[in-house]
Amino acid sequence: MHGLTRRSLFAGAAAAAGLATIPLGGRSWAQTGRLTVTSYGGTWEKAQREIYAPVFTRATGWAVDVLLGGPPQWLAQIEANRSNPPIHVSLMPVELALAGGKKGLFEKISADKVPNLKDVPKVFVDLVKGWGVCTNYGAAVLGYHRERIKQPPKTYREFVDRTARGEWRAALPGIGWAFTPTILLWPLATVYGGGVKNVTPGFEAVKRMRPNAVFWNSVTEFPQLLETGEADIGIWYDGRIWDAYDAGAKWLAPINPEEGAPMIPASVVKVVNTPDIGWKYVDAMLDPDAQLKFALLINYAVTNSKVVYPPELRERFTPWERTQLPPFEEIGEVIPEWVDRWNREIRA
């Protein structure tokens, strides 16, 4: 019987390390009939598991693994293993769908791969330049505590002025939230005559509000800030406001400023070098019945034009024609510069 020697241990370690480099997952894993899709936590996860995955599984017989997390993490995972990605189909905000598409991480969508695409207005494909499709959208509106604020602001300008005067405390997205450039800096810059090329008016507006503002860096913080009296009004997503309302926060209400809140679509992408059956999952996410269930669950408008909403649900959606569509691609290019400026000037 041979003893365990240093040499044999090193040989074993080398063999183990070698084995570790052999690609697993991806295609070989795909043959076992499991598709990995991503999801945010909470109701999004519920939607993936209970609404979309069953439609896909019924159609294909494949099981679905739901990977929880956030888009920057998913994009990094795909980028790090482009030839054999650990994710097959992923939710993506428009900015990152465009960024990943440019790097060749996502496949182009078409109606022959995704039959339900024919019922989706073209704008929702064009927004992500065909590297996927937007499945739903909401708006980053003003949410306020209606027991404390009897006369809410009607415009962004009024919101900024009255916050600066200290009429209330505002909960604004901080730079820890990845989409603050799109939902705070860009709309404020636009309202005050600037835009992507000139964001200074947006920064000036935030600075004016700063003494009477608190900043949320996780999307779930907002209702807590209002409930604990830390803030009375702020910027949050309309769907989440209605979610919180349904969960008991009857004091919470949304306002779409007259200038129009930024419309925030959510897209789904199919990752390169993954099984084509992933398109079936994208198709399931555009299925009209599934989309209606999603809208009822999560309070966001969906993009399949065949979906007919119940009247009470339709009333909740911010009409898209009264929103502003942010120039996602242009904003994506200047985000590093804006973040750097925020760190130096706002520090929140």
Place this chain on the structure above:
Amino acid sequence: MAQAARSRTGSIAWGPALPALLFLVALFVAPLIDNGLRSIAPPAGAPWYAYYARLVSDPFYLSSLVETVGLSVLVTALCLVAGYPVAYYLTRYAGRWRSLIVFLLISPLLTSIIMRTFGWRAIFARRGLLNTFLLDAGLVDRPIDLLGSPLSAVVGLVHVLIPFMVLSIAAVLEKLDPRIEEAAHVLGASRTQAFVRVILPLSLDGVASGTILVFMLAMGSFVTLLFLGGGSLKTFPLLIYQQFNTTRDFGMAAAMSNVLMTIAVALMFVQLRLIRRTGVS
């Protein structure tokens, strides 16, 4: 024969260490190398040291680094000042309450850091417990802004990290023979003299362990600073998160994490040297 014996010794030495060694190589050394390579691969046209040059030449990043180290030093000092008496009481006077005190010390570690942080938010909020108390007691006439301030971040960090200090010091104090202290008294030392000249030097190993643990954890702390500090403190971990989450500049994030790690390790050695020099060992 001798070779066989050495071979057996080798197997004894390496066998149990192998899983840990593989673990370290795969999850520590390899990522560090990858991180190092990323940090010296800036966009085309820039020199290899571009990220580092920016970090050491830009006053914003330098002040952020000072803030990171300063916060860690402050939190470590507070944990030491507050934790040492607890550790001393625990080993000398707790008696039958000892298990309960240890449990109370450890219990915060058994809950999620998110839950603890949100608990502090409920206390520090404008309509939270603390402000309500201050208002009801007539000590203030309007709520104080505590949340999103450096104060709330420091309190949150001390709460999270103090058990590491107490347990490190208590482990050493426990091994000290109480008769040494008694001998000091017999020889005429006052309680303070016995503590300063006998107990404290003998417990410096525990102080060193606790200080290093708390300092390292404070240097890398993120959740508490994000949710309690609210951006009022711009420490390196928060900036690294931004680079990953918002700007997606992984090279810059890698350079920042390498600088942070280098400073942390260097300061750890300085701490060790200082404490060992002061101690009796």
